[in-house]
Amino acid sequence: MADDDEDLWPPFYLSGGQSAQEQRVQHRMQHLRDHGKRPPGRASSLSRDEIVRTALAVADAEGPHAISMRRIARELNAGTMSLYWYVSSKEELLDLMLDAMYGELTETEITGDLRADLRTMAVSQRAMLRRHRWVMPFMAGRPPMGPKSLRNIERALGIFAAANLTGEAVMTALMAVLTYVLGAVGREQQEERSQQDQERAQQRLGLSEDEMHNIYWEFLQQVMASGHYPNFTEMIKLGVDPDARETMDERFEFGLDCLLDGIMARLHRSAPAQ
Amino acid sequence: MADDDEDLWPPFYLSGGQSAQEQRVQHRMQHLRDHGKRPPGRASSLSRDEIVRTALAVADAEGPHAISMRRIARELNAGTMSLYWYVSSKEELLDLMLDAMYGELTETEITGDLRADLRTMAVSQRAMLRRHRWVMPFMAGRPPMGPKSLRNIERALGIFAAANLTGEAVMTALMAVLTYVLGAVGREQQEERSQQDQERAQQRLGLSEDEMHNIYWEFLQQVMASGHYPNFTEMIKLGVDPDARETMDERFEFGLDCLLDGIMARLHRSAPAQ
DNA sequence: ACCGGCGCTCGTACGATGTACGACCATCGG
DNA sequence: CCGATGGTCGTACATCGTACGAGCGCCGGT
Numbered sequence: 347m348a349d350d351d352e353d354l355w356p357p358f359y360l361s362g363g364q365s366a367q368e369q370r371v372q373h374r375m376q377h378l379r380d381h382g383k384r385p386p387g388r389a390s391s392l393s394r395d396e397i398v399r400t401a402l403a404v405a406d407a408e409g410p411h412a413i414s415m416r417r418i419a420r421e422l423n424a425g426t427m428s429l430y431w432y433v434s435s436k437e438e439l440l441d442l443m444l445d446a447m448y449g450e451l452t453e454t455e456i457t458g459d460l461r462a463d464l465r466t467m468a469v470s471q472r473a474m475l476r477r478h479r480w481v482m483p484f485m486a487g488r489p490p491m492g493p494k495s496l497r498n499i500e501r502a503l504g505i506f507a508a509a510n511l512t513g514e515a516v517m518t519a520l521m522a523v524l525t526y527v528l529g530a531v532g533r534e535q536q537e538e539r540s541q542q543d544q545e546r547a548q549q550r551l552g553l554s555e556d557e558m559h560n561i562y563w564e565f566l567q568q569v570m571a572s573g574h575y576p577n578f579t580e581m582i583k584l585g586v587d588p589d590a591r592e593t594m595d596e597r598f599e600f601g602l603d604c605l606l607d608g609i610m611a612r613l614h615r616s617a618p619a620q
Numbered sequence: 621m622a623d624d625d626e627d628l629w630p631p632f633y634l635s636g637g638q639s640a641q642e643q644r645v646q647h648r649m650q651h652l653r654d655h656g657k658r659p660p661g662r663a664s665s666l667s668r669d670e671i672v673r674t675a676l677a678v679a680d681a682e683g684p685h686a687i688s689m690r691r692i693a694r695e696l697n698a699g700t701m702s703l704y705w706y707v708s709s710k711e712e713l714l715d716l717m718l719d720a721m722y723g724e725l726t727e728t729e730i731t732g733d734l735r736a737d738l739r740t741m742a743v744s745q746r747a748m749l750r751r752h753r754w755v756m757p758f759m760a761g762r763p764p765m766g767p768k769s770l771r772n773i774e775r776a777l778g779i780f781a782a783a784n785l786t787g788e789a790v791m792t793a794l795m796a797v798l799t800y801v802l803g804a805v806g807r808e809q810q811e812e813r814s815q816q817d818q819e820r821a822q823q824r825l826g827l828s829e830d831e832m833h834n835i836y837w838e839f840l841q842q843v844m845a846s847g848h849y850p851n852f853t854e855m856i857k858l859g860v861d862p863d864a865r866e867t868m869d870e871r872f873e874f875g876l877d878c879l880l881d882g883i884m885a886r887l888h889r890s891a892p893a894q
Numbered sequence: 895a896c897c898g899g900c901g902c903t904c905g906t907a908c909g910a911t912g913t914a915c916g917a918c919c920a921t922c923g924g
Numbered sequence: 925c926c927g928a929t930g931g932t933c934g935t936a937c938a939t940c941g942t943a944c945g946a947g948c949g950c951c952g953g954t
Contacts, residue, residue, distance in 0.1 A: 354843055357835045358821035391902080414940065425904035427942075436941065482760030486806055491814070496849065503851035517860050518867075521807070522875030529803025532760055533795070540765070547632035561631045569628055575770065577777035586791050593792075601796030604882025605875070612878060665931080688911065699933035701913080710912065 356491045392424055394432040398442045402478070405443065410480040413440075440484050445492030447481070450474055453501065460509035461610050467502060468527050468602055475531040482535045485528070515616060519609045526605050530598045537589050630765045666698055668706040672716045676752075679717065684754035687714075714758050719766030721755070724748055727775065734783035735884050741776060742801050742876055749805040756809045759802070789890060793883045800879050804872050811863050 401418050408417075415436060419426040433439045451474050454466050475481055490498075499520075506516040548558045570579040675692050689710060693700040707713045725748050728740050749755055773794075780790045822832045844853040 354839070354846065357839050358818050415942080416940075419904095427905080427944095428903050430942070431902060483757050486756030486760060486809055486813075490810070496843070496852065500849045500852045503855065507851050507854075512854060513858060514860050517855055518871050518874050519878075521871055522878060525803040525807050525875055526800050526879070527803070528806050529799040529801070532802050532806060533799050535760055544632050565628070565631050569770065572628065575774045577781050578770065578774045580781075580786060581777065581791055584787060586788050597792050597795055600792050600886075601799055601879070604793075604796060604886060605800070605879045606882070607885060608878025608881035611881060612874075689913080690911075693933095701915095701934080702932050704913070705931060 354493050354496070392422065392428060392432060394442070397422065397429055397432055398439070398446050401439060401443050402446060405480040406478055410483050413480065415439075441492060444481070444484065444490065445494045447474065447478055447494075448490070448492070448498050449494040450477075451498060456501075456505055456508045458508045460505065460511070460613075461606055463505040463508070464523055464606060464609075465602065467505060468523050469599075471524070471527050472531055472598060475527070476534065479535060479538065482532050485532075511613060515613060519613060522605060522609060523602075526601060530601070534594055534598075537591065537594070540589060541591070628767050628770070666696065666702060666706060668716070671696065671703055671706055672713070672720050675713060675717050676720060679754040680752055684757050687754065689713075715766060718755070718758065719768045721748065721752055721768075722766070722772050723768040724751075725772060730775075730779055730782050732782045734779065734785070734887075735880055737779045737782070738797055738880060738883075739876065741779060742797050743873075745798070745801050746805055746872060749801070750808065753809060753812065756806050759806075785887060789887060793887060796879060796883060797876075800875060804875070808868055808872075811865070811868075814863060815865070 397418065400421050401413065404418055404421055405413050413436075415429055416426045418439075419429055422429075429439070433442065451470060454463075454470060456463055502520050502524075503516065506512065506520070544558065544562070548555070553561070566582055569575055570582060671692065674695050675687065678692055678695055679687050687710075689703055690700045692713075693703055696703075703713075707716065725744060728737075728744060730737055776794050776798075777790065780786065780794065818832065818836075822829070827835070840856055843849055844856060
């Protein structure tokens with residue numbers, strides 16, 4: 347989207363096709379339209395951007411296992427191999443998707459209140475990651491170094507700068523927050539997956555939801571009866587569900603607040619306020 | 621390994637083969653040995669446990685993409701499909717691997733000092749996860765509910781119990797710590813991956829390490845020169861490497877300490893000490 | 895007006911993967 | 925001695941990423 351000189355990628359990401367002559371492509375398409383001709387399958391020319399967008403859409407709608415070159419190409423009414431003119435490999439496409447995702451982050455206002463600003467950053471980052479329930483398996487292998495993620499880090503550093511803080515400690519503190527967010531999303535997606543497993547098993551065995559609940563409860567009973575897990579048993583008896591879906595937000599925010607408390611304390615101890 | 625009644629798995633994990641008649645297998649093997657006969661390819665009978673162990677070994681040695689049924693079977697001198705008598709699918713094998721991994725955690729002593737105990741738990745958990753550099757991509761999709769992970773949670777709850785704490789807040793606090801650990805390992809593995817990318821690119825292009833360094837530095841220069849990333853630039857100028865490998869441990873512990881500070885404060889606020 | 899090259903598309907083909915199916919064989923209980 | 929059972933594995937298929945190269949329409953040069 348014409349980001350000009352900002353489209354900076356680290357050197358070891360080698361891109362496949364180009365993007366600069368897209369205007370020329372426009373011209374060609376105009377011409378084709380005028381003369382009633384089209385490329386065989388597609389109604390308009392592809393572009394890197396379009397590919398990434400549909401890849402994201404497919405992934406969002408159908409989960410990680412649906413991210414296949416063939417699936418994406420089909421969605422685009424294009425031949426599978428056509429994609430390879432724009433991206434050099436599936437890996438690169440994933441990088442692009444991840445970075446595009448970071449572009450979605452709404453830039454909230456920086457108020458100058460460090461704690462509050464960090465908190466909203468973390469919350470919105472988590473929300474963004476949760477919207478894309480396919481990311482975690484790939485996240486694990488992809489370093490966030492594309493232009494959009496860089497801009498994101500830049501903004502986060504800006505939060506500290508607005509509170510008159512710089513230096514190594516800032517980077518460390520920032521990383522701590524991002525780390526926590528990443529972990530939280532990972533854990534939450536684990537639980538979602540667990541839920542799906544359960545539903546699939548339920549369907550496979552043709553059981554009602556109640557029956558499934560019973561089976562699960564029997565399992566818990568067995569665990570408790572084994573006597574090897576007294577503390578866990580205690581928790582269950584107190585009504586604490588280790589996988590509680592409803593309390594996920596509160597849990598996230600509890601941990602986040604603890605972390606922020608600690609960070610603020612330590613930062614102010616070394617750099618005594620503004 | 622004869623864990624008796626403790627081998628409890630949630631109901632939606634359906635296992636394939638059995639494990640109880642392994643003694644009978646022993647008998648057969650004895651008999652075969654006595655009469656000089658063997659099953660064609662293998663020297664001894666398979667077992668679920670052996671499969672999981674070699675799968676772990678292969679994964680540790682060759683990374684996540686080496687975890688394939690064929691590869692593991694080859695390592696075992698067995699036919700690929702033989703594995704399926706013991707595990708119902710690759711997914712299940714992954715579950716088993718993950719759970720076996722949790723079994724590796726050395727059980728450190730619980731001293732009763734909540735903060736210290738939590739800290740060593742987090743540290744050793746991180747160390748364990750880092751020993752298995754393949755886990756993250758799978759972690760993301762697997763709920764930790766096997767017997768070994770359960771025992772682990774039990775132990776962690778024991779830490780709180782030893783400090784006279786129970787209730788919902790305990791579970792929440794525990795989750796916060798585990799979440800942070802998970803995120804940290806994820807982030808660290810991202811960076812390792814990034815490192816590997818870089819090395820592969822280096823080899824592919826046939827560059828020396830110095831040349832590679834130069835290229836990377838040029839990239840940073842470009843980022844800085846663009847003027848769009850003033851805060852990031854400031855960091856670089858201060859000599860802060862966002863991907864610093866050497867400081868990974870300190871960063872982890874900084875975040876952990878912040879989190880623990882916050883947790884301790886909040887827990888003691890609601891439940892005024894022992 | 896023509897033509898060579900370039901930008902772009904895509905069909906085919908290859909080697910991997912997970913796994914369903916069923917043939918095979920040794921052993922054990924009757 | 926004869927099924928049944930427990931365990932092994934070869935073959936086959938669908939699906940994946942992607943290398944290769946043939947084909948197409950357009951553009952700039954003559």
